[in-house]
Amino acid sequence: MRPVTAGIFKALLFIFSSLCAWYSGYLLAELIPDVPLSNTLYNIRSIGERPVLKAPVPKRQKCDHWSPCPPDTYAYRLLSGGGLDKYAKICFEDEMLLGEKTGNVARGINIAVVDYETGKVISTKYFDMYEGDNSEPMTKFIQSIPSKSLLFMVTHDDGSHKLQAQAKDAIEALGSKEIKNIKFRSSWVFVAAKGFVLPSERREKKSTTQINPGTDTPAGQQRSRSKDAYPKG
Structure with a gap:
């Protein structure tokens, strides 16, 4: 070539x-x-690394419990409130019985009544304990609640200023050990029963921390709360 x-x-x-x-x-x-x-x-x-197993995201339980309640029990959550955006709450079996969204919470002592055997809501009420004479009407309301009822009670803002001795006696008769000790703007939650007895260690919580006037949150960020379950009727 x-x-x-x-x-x-x-x-x-x-x-x-x-x-x-x-x-x-x-x-x-x-x-x-x-x-x-x-x-x-x-x-x-x-490629050469071991696979990492990630824990699943916890499933939301009734009333914001982190774990499911035992069978044949009622789940509940109580939260006292104060200020402009920290409203008291009463949740029962994942139903908000009382709170900001339900529009039935106010300053004073807020009460929800549930039929213990059926789990059905009987009534919700609030009684202003800062203004007006509402201590006696609350006493009569408590006394009129039928037997075999669960009572859930929470304070919002102040629940003691005009709380009279007769009302304190009525609440104490339900098993409260703190109702006569709460002070001005103390946070307090209480679970009571009529016609049967609940475990005493789960019934009541109180914080003596007062809510700061003019603020949106309780002093020290403390709010009395109770989250638990009770056997069904």
């Missing part, structure tokens, strides 16, 4: 090889997804 012909052949072969290489690279670029280099390196590095 002549030198000139051999040179032309080599040049054509080089051009053809270059075109093939360019086309192969083009096909790879089109077929392989556009993944950042950092992701590619991470995927390569993670």
